[in-house]
Amino acid sequence: MTTERRIYLDHSASAPPDPSVVEAVAACMSGTYGNASSVHAPGRRAKAALEESRESFARLINAEPAEVYFTGGGTESDNHALTGAVAALRRREPDAALAVSAVEHHAVLECAGHLAGTGVRVVQLPVGSDGVLNLGEAERLIPSGPGVTSVMLVNNETGAVQPVTEVASLVRTRNGVMHTDAVQAFGKLAMDVRALGADIVSFSGHKIGGPKGVGALYVRRGTEVDALLYGGAQERKMRAGTENVPLIVGFARAAELAERNRAALREHASACRSAMLDELRKDVPGLLINADGKGVPHILSLSLDPAVYEADGEALLMSLDLQGVAASSGSACTSGSVQPSHVLLAMGRDERTTRATVRFSFGAGNTLDDARHAAGLFRGIITRFLRTSTP
Known part of the structure; x- marks a missing residue:
């Protein structure tokens, strides 16, 4: 819906x-x-x-x-x-x-x-x-x-x-x-x-x-x-x-x-990122933050630990979109097939992890409530992908 x-x-x-x-x-x-x-x-x-x-x-x-x-x-x-x-x-x-x-x-x-x-x-x-x-x-x-x-x-x-x-x-x-x-x-x-x-x-x-x-x-x-x-x-x-x-x-x-607006946007993006992470860190196991502390605050790349979740980026993005949230995957679409992210692979992430990745990127039009609301929706979505037993 x-x-x-x-x-x-x-x-x-x-x-x-x-x-x-x-x-x-x-x-x-x-x-x-x-x-x-x-x-x-x-x-x-x-x-x-x-x-x-x-x-x-x-x-x-x-x-x-x-x-x-x-x-x-x-x-x-x-x-x-x-x-x-x-x-x-x-x-x-x-x-x-x-x-x-x-x-x-x-x-x-x-x-x-x-x-x-x-x-x-x-x-x-x-x-x-x-x-x-x-x-x-x-x-x-x-x-x-x-x-x-x-x-x-x-x-x-x-x-x-x-x-x-x-x-x-x-x-x-x-x-x-x-x-x-x-x-x-x-x-x-x-x-x-x-x-x-x-x-x-x-x-x-x-x-x-x-x-x-x-x-x-x-x-x-x-x-x-x-x-x-x-x-x-x-x-x-x-x-x-x-x-x-x-x-x-x-x-x-x-x-x-x-x-x-660069300085103001950086401060705002940082606040949005923190608001989203604060919400997600409450009770979300197996959440991996890519390039944490090494990047600009405008981009938040999150991967799901394949030992905890059985998910792929496409399913996560479709679920988010149905809930009203537009985001991107950590994978690139090539000739209609989803390929694992070469960026995350180069960082040492395994292929399953790269496929279960979502990128959120913030702009001036977002509010802190947007970030918190999207985090709550994402938390609800990924619980559906929790493994019932370890692989």
């Missing part, structure tokens, strides 16, 4: 837009319809809106406007970063390798797999049981000569924060190129690309309450990255094709709001 009350706890999958973002997109679509490459007045208005958005976003991340390129989203940004940086580097260093952490988003891992198929040597960097990169192993495995290294800033499944600044410093000593996927980090952590130390950084719009289908790529001045698309001279010949100015305007507006 479905319920009237809906609680959205899946902000890390896609965050609802602020009304001002929707208004900005709509106003741009209706009033700034010219092609930004055209020299007439409507085209110049579109160009002005495009460049104002670029300047606005650049200020937020402490970059120069010329270092910001707009893309079609986080996946495109990651693919452009890896393929473009590897191709540019291998022209002068044919043996340049690619190192990626074992817990990267599939946009990075699948792209790395594709590059491996073209002859690029790909090295995977392990994480510990807390989901955080092992710096000692990273130092040993990252190519000793010029290469490309990709380590995300905040993990999308567990919220674990990676030591990107330390890795970037190591990569720099080896004359390599450092990329970080900051899709889940913007609006959760302070974003200063100079202090971060990465050469290339990926961003996404809809994770911060902006439109879907738009993102950005920061490329430090002097870093060589080949173009992704060829054709016109848009985005300084890095991404050919007419710019989607309304979505870019919406993205820039969402980014402004995300940074403005």
Whole structure:
């Protein structure tokens, strides 16, 4: 039976837009319809809106406007970063390798797999049981000569924060190129690309309450990255094709709001997380918290101990949805089949545990009562999956 009350706890999958973002997109679509490459007045208005958005976003991340390129989203940004940086580097260093952490988003891992198929040597960097990169192993495995290294800033499944600044410093000593996927980090952590130390950084719009289908790529001045698309001279010949100015305007507006509200949202998300955990810890056995104490408070990844429960993420999510709670699983859907989470497997969780995982992610629209109510519903749901005897 479905319920009237809906609680959205899946902000890390896609965050609802602020009304001002929707208004900005709509106003741009209706009033700034010219092609930004055209020299007439409507085209110049579109160009002005495009460049104002670029300047606005650049200020937020402490970059120069010329270092910001707009893309079609986080996946495109990651693919452009890896393929473009590897191709540019291998022209002068044919043996340049690619190192990626074992817990990267599939946009990075699948792209790395594709590059491996073209002859690029790909090295995977392990994480510990807390989901955080092992710096000692990273130092040993990252190519000793010029290469490309990709380590995300905040993990999308567990919220674990990676030591990107330390890795970037190591990569720099080896004359390599450092990329970080900051899709889940913007609006959760302070974003200063100079202090971060990465050469290339990926961003996404809809994770911060902006439109879907738009993102950005920061490329430090002097870093060589080949173009992704060829054709016109848009985005300084890095991404050919007419710019989607309304979505870019919406993205820039969402980014402004995300940074403005970052500190308040962190405090609020932390309170929601604590409220949910306090409720669950009362009488819920066999509850495992993934990357506990190592991540941002906006994400809460919970696994059920298979020795105590006989459950899978899909059944848990469907039950939650019927009770009015939207959340995500610790597994990824691939070609219609649920696969165990590569992130949790890399952390040492067994396959049964990874399949019995739910991710709750909090946003400004949630209340403490939402968190407590969702926890109570979740507690009631998982009791139905308690084993009657040990396996």
